[in-house]
Amino acid sequence: MTTETTAPSTPRRRRFFSKSDKITLGFFIGVPTFLHVALVWFPALATMYLSFTYWTGIDISKIQWAGLANYENIFFNxxxxxxxxxxxxxxxxxxxxxxxxxxxxxxxxxxxxxxxxxxxxxxxxxxxxxxxxxxxxxxxxxxxxxxxxxxxxxxxxxxxxxxxxxxxxxxxxxxxxxxxxxxxxxxxxxxxxxxxxxxxxxxxxxxxxxxxxxxxxxxxxxxxxxxxxxxxxxxxxxxxxxxxxxxxxxxxxxxxxxxxxxxxxxxxxxxxxxxxxxxxxxxxxxxxxxxxxxxxxxxxxxxx
Amino acid sequence: MTIEKSQDKKKKKLYAQDIKDRLISIFIGIFALLWIFPIAWTLWSSFRPYTEIMKNGVLSPPQELGLFNYEEAISRMELPTYFLNSALITIPAVFLTLLFGSLMAFVVTRYSFKFNVALLLLFTAGNLLPAQLVFIPVFKMYLALGDLVGDRRFLYDNHWGVVLIHVAFQMGFATFVLSSYMKTIPKEISESAMVDGANVFTHFFRVMLPLLRPPLASLAVLMTTWIYNDFFWALVLMSTDKKRPITSALGRLQGEFTTDYNLLAAGAMIAVIPTLIVFFVMRKQFVSGLTLGSTKG
Amino acid sequence: MLNNISNREMDRRLILKGAAAGGLGIAGATMLAGCAPGDAASAGPVAFGARTVDENPTKQLQALVAAYTAKTGNEVTYNATESNAFQNNLSQYLQGTPDDCFQWMAGFRMQFFAAQGLLVDVSDVWSEIGSQYNESYKIASTGLDGKQYFVPQSWYPWGLHFRKSMMAEVGLNPDDIYNWDDFMGALEELKAKGLIGFIGVDKGGWEAMGTFDILNARINGYQFHVDLLAGREKWTDDRVKEVFRHWEMLLPYMNTNVLDLEWDGGRDMLLARQGGFFMMGSWFGADFKSVSDADYEDLWVIPFPEINPDHARDTIDAPIDGFCVAANGANNAGGKDLIKFAGDMEGVQAMLDTGVPMTSANNGQDTSTYDAFQTQQLAVMNEAKYITQFLDRDTRPDFAGPVVGPALQGWFKDPSSTNAMLESLQSQWDALPPLA
Structure with a gap:
């Protein structure tokens, strides 16, 4: 990736962004990224964790650590x-x-x-x-x-x-x-x-x-x-x-x-x-x- | 002489090619008919009463043909309600997916900053995750958020909740397609905009967005098809059947006690209409807008 | 935790007594209803969740709801979901924004959600309408903590269904079918006439559980059956193998597309006179009635034949359907009020008045008003000493649906796999997580 310092001659990038531009860009990227991470990646990671537990999916306080039991069950039983x-x-x-x-x-x-x-x-x-x-x-x-x-x-x-x-x-x-x-x-x-x-x-x-x-x-x-x-x-x-x-x-x-x-x-x-x-x-x-x-x-x- | 000969050869070859093409066309044509047959058969059956088929068999010549199954399906499925629900989910979801997708694509292709590639990676990979992997935590989060704002139906059992999960998932695909397309748009256009002192906002909405019309049109068709047809999220994130989209209304025709298959066929045909309209209206722009991979870029 | 299942045995005398006390029940109901209006008025609008979109039950439930509104003035929102979708989504439904009260089933399926705190204790409803039900129903409505979480609506027996006219054509007298040999003889005669003797269906993954239940109960008895489902006996036991050995004897008389037909496919085979006997719950009588009165009058049911004389025909699957109040509903008091009405004879009467056949759990439904088929259902029920619900209501939900269902389907594909299947069932039972 070229950066501004190594390529000062490239006219295609503005040297600086105004503050409002920065905010705009932040919003442009921030809102979709937040939504995506919150609703896709975070839950995906949570499920990965849950796969090592016993739980009925109802009461969060009742989650019990199960180690590899679920996987063993799947692979062997x-x-x-x-x-x-x-x-x-x-x-x-x-x-x-x-x-x-x-x-x-x-x-x-x-x-x-x-x-x-x-x-x-x-x-x-x-x-x-x-x-x-x-x-x-x-x-x-x-x-x-x-x-x-x-x-x-x-x-x-x-x-x-x-x-x-x-x-x-x-x-x-x-x-x-x-x-x-x-x-x-x-x-x-x-x-x-x-x-x-x-x-x-x-x-x-x-x-x-x-x-x-x-x-x-x-x-x-x-x-x-x-x-x-x-x-x-x-x-x-x-x-x-x-x-x-x-x-x-x-x-x-x-x-x-x-x-x-x-x-x-x-x-x-x-x-x-x-x-x-x-x-x-x-x-x-x-x-x-x-x-x-x-x-x-x-x-x-x-x-x- | 030699020229004549080679032209002759060419002609022959073209002629042979022509015959071959016809054969190929016929072959593909036969398959195309086979392809449509299941749909055609269902359509045909939807005009016949089920009792007649029960009595005389599926292949019996029709004694009664008409729209009665459609009339009943329309009244039993409460079409206006469920079509409206489908619209309430599909329209905002497609709109937001395209908006967010083009914003992301715009920033990662037009502005160079550190996380471009990482972000694009994250989005594309996220789009490919299985939906069941996220469903329990998403459900729990929706409820927790609802409790936080004091209304359980803030996201759960609310069409906005279904909209958001669709947007979150489909955004990856939209970003990916749009960013490949954007790479084919000459940088000079952006440059001149920036030189003219346009801020980021103007640059996106006035300069780039109009240029994105072709891929946006194709994506709109694809997204409409996918989101309209989904039944998984509407099933698990909603508890009130009256809020669910048309795909779940089909279940009402599949009554446990009297499964009238021909009635079901009529219902299925009705449910298909919106996506068919979208497809045929936008057929032309459809393929041309999806320049995947952009070999020319 | 599972011990409760074995306690849920119903004494048939209690049921008989209940039936005899029918007239009294109605009187009692009216009296009780008379005292209730005060708090009913304050219950406000109620949301009701139906787990069916089918014609006949919908007619009943709509009538119930209309009668409730007419009586109390409380508006009821009727929220119907197709039954498979409803069941698959029940856990989320109850945790989220459920209707105030909803239609559900008795047994472990109810106790599980009660134990998770998702159902409302309706003991006070029972103290008001309890007198209209005999003790066995109260036991079936009781959670693991001894409180009631359920109000029964109706029951139906699982038995051998057939068309009387068909048997007559073949020259069979179903009254003569008492034990296994009689039954095999009848199947043989049906087969000789080119008919399917025993209609098999299991596409849904639960239908064949009814046949398993009854074979196990007939061969090994009630106690072994409940112990097996509670994990106190092993699936690898030779006695379970015996069940499948008997089942194998039925296969030659069955249709070969068992896994392509859901229960309604079996019903339609019976309607079309393609098959002789159909092991199923009697609820589908209403469908025969929808087709024509003549078809309904032709439908009959008898208990599954005796196999082991020690156990005669002493056990039956007779599931109870009814109503629960959801803890996360907006209006618990309203939900209770509605299911109290549903359990009260007044509500029951509203459902009966639709003309859709129903065998109510309420004593107030006078058995003298039963039609012939219903009377026969009661007779089938009365022959049994022990009542079980159904396999998927009598054992852990994470075992019945995801494990037993596919195992039985696999067995139909390869009946010689009995031993391997039973070993796998046992190892999957052993691998189940501890109950929270």
Whole structure:
């Protein structure tokens, strides 16, 4: 970072601020920062502390130090935790290898303004606009025992395929539902990034005789590096932090265990205990790694 | 000759490309239809009575079509109340998020001071934290603050409390997007403003803010979608159902004793309308405003 | 702390006595109501929290509230929340700005919040309307400190529900089903007719708890059941394994999509005549009535069959729903006044007058006014000597919902995992934090 003393010739900074400017700047930065720290970081740290205690979440004077008990309980006595880890991993892999690449390719094609691209863009983006509650209702319509798909197969309720209950299907059903939103979301981010890539670059490549795939791989994709990182981080975070979709379908029961629901299930409701806080911290630690990687990339140039 | 040949080749290639594009377009088109199908099916079902489907199956040809489910949904969901609640939460939250986000972005990109990077880091990372990590302490703080000012509903069970938590969380994303955009705005503009003796206030509101219109428009669409659709915070930070947003009113249609799925479908379709309007009205500005990563900057 | 659960056994004679004293109850109620108006007028506006947005119960509660306003002139704000949302948020609700009184359940779920100081002691309400209830209800309304925190509204038994006409078609006489063998025979016949014998649902994570409760009580008896839920017996006990062995015998007669159906899915299967027996609480009779009177008259309930002759059919899950006053409500006196009215026969009558079937806990509801299905519910109830609430009301909340619920769902996915599941249940019980 350059400072005023080392760069006296830079005219782009005023040498001093008037007092009122300083106050204004203080307000500009102070109010948002205070709000953010008070409502996000402070509570996050508090929860980290609480994860080492026994507490019902009600009477503050009854907080008892528990050491690592909650974590031990999770790691050694709670098989559902490992089930959830498994589901979250599948989720992550699915997003990484299937949903996200599809979103990127889609964005690439739409950006080339193929026939009907306007309609396609809206069609694929539509699910992103819907609330999770609505998404749940819509898919329930298709897949519940007396829903569309079972109706199509001609199965009565008693013999209906158990799309949400049977382990052979449920995770894939949820993956498809999640991708339904995720692909549109990634497409949109990537489209925004593609707008920033010089069109001349791509044209030059095509004229040079490069195939479509080569152009994408050798020219466009590398030029998109910053967006790629964002997309990667969003993919990781969305798959680890997933909550709404599963909560809408299964409520807080363990129909399809994922970390986000385990946190909620253990921290809210009647059975609240700080085991939920410990789950939240585990989830936090899992997400913070990609966050750090992302921030390092993002701010490398600024730090220089 | 050679020129002719190469042009011929080019033409052929273009022709081949054209066919390929058509194929790709058809392929994407088929998927697009699949994509819309769930929504279309729900819409279709919302015009049919549930009793008919119970009797004849989901695929039965319709005997009765109409808006009756919508009429009932509108009366049972108490739409005006819940739409108003959604507006009371979404509008201030989006406005404040954008205001604070652009203030932060403005200061960290236009003025150089020690904590720029640290602040940006803090905000961006904060945006990515799981909401459940903060919920118990936030709840307790809201109550404690309420007791302090002598009104428990100061923040808890008050739409402002929900607004603030949304703002606190979403600000990070807004700051991040806006600051990347601001980096693409030539510094000279700021310089000339400062040379003209504009104070910080004028510099921001008169010079920078108008230039931020495109990313603000896209962010407004995204934020509206996210905040409008949230049900988590409204559930845990409010106790009066009549104050909750429309997303929770859908629960009223999901009555334990008589789940009329087609009625629910109508309700869902109604709840979607505001975000759809926002999206289609601002569709054009939407993608162009989100220059993420700013490779050109 | 959990010892109280075992004390909550209801003597069936008390209930019978209560039922017989029906007429007297009404007289008593009117008398009591007569003395109350003085302090009622000073109670001011009251907020009431309903944990349902469903049609039938809403009709009842609105009638109750309207009758209260008509009588006292006190305005009532009616705040209804969808039941899952209400339960998930209850802890925050009670700590924050709850309504003055709200609808809740008896058992550990009430005692827990009472112990946390979030409910108001309503012993004085009991001293006024207590005579309208028999002792067992008072016990169920009592917190761990011996004071009352709850006023009952209604009860319902958990039993085997079926359609009489369906059984007749298959040629079965449900009266002949007394023990396990009879039951298995009936299931076999239903299966031969291509029907689902035993409707299984557990998407919500709580539905199957009812089946667990009754199997455990039938096989191992009431005392073992309550001891198990209180942590005095081990889940790894062979006797618990026996429960799952019996449950496994039912699986061939069950639908395969147990985890895809919530309780209402089961109800709809019964309505659509796709399944024979449905183990559930009798409350859903009101829904059958909403469909048609003929469907309601076709609905019947019998006790779960005997498995171990030592215990015959002596235990039943019969949860009690009712009302509490929230300590953080703005108007505790008003809340008490409203639930006193709700517990008084006058309030009960207002709910009954809606025509929505309800088996009230109040002695004043004359059993001679019961319809056939309600009379049968009472008969089912009376056959039992011991009353339990329900698994998620009889054990710690941080065990029932987050631990037992998913464990049973996991078992349905892989019924051969019984031993592993029970070991895990025990180790999770052992790892629970000490009760504050």
């Amino acid at each position: 709670t098989p559902i935790f490992w089930d959830a880890m498994r589901v979250n991993t599948v989720w992550l892999l699915w997003f990484f290898f299937i949903a996200t690449p599809l979103g990127i390719l889609l964005a690439y094609q739409i950006d080339r303004e193929i026939r009907g691209h306007k309609f396609y863009q809206s069609a694929y983006y539509l699910p992103v606009v819907l609330s999770l509650a609505v998404t749940g209702i819509i898919w329930n319509f298709l897949l519940r025992p007396d829903g569309f798909v079972n109706g199509l197969l001609g199965l009565p309720t008693s013999q209906a395929i158990s799309f949400f209950g049977d382990d052979r299907y449920n995770i894939w059903v949820i993956m498809i539902m999640a991708s339904w939103r995720h692909i549109g979301y990634i497409m949109l981010l990537y489209l925004a990034g593609l707008k920033a890539v010089d069109a001349a670059l791509r044209e030059a490549a095509t004229i040079d005789g490069a195939t479509e795939w080569q152009t994408f791989r050798k020219v466009v994709f590398p030029a998109m590096r910053p967006v790629n990182i964002i997309v990667l981080v969003i993919t990781i975070i969305e798959s680890l932090r997933a909550f709404d979709m599963v909560y809408i379908i299964y409520g807080s029961s363990g129909g399809l265990p994922i970390l986000g629901v385990l946190v909620f299930n253990n921290i809210a409701g009647e059975g609240a205990s700080m085991k939920g806080a410990a789950y939240a911290v585990i989830l936090f630690l899992l997400t913070i790694v990609p966050i750090i990687a992302y921030l390092r990339q993002q701010f490398r140039e600024d730090v220089k």
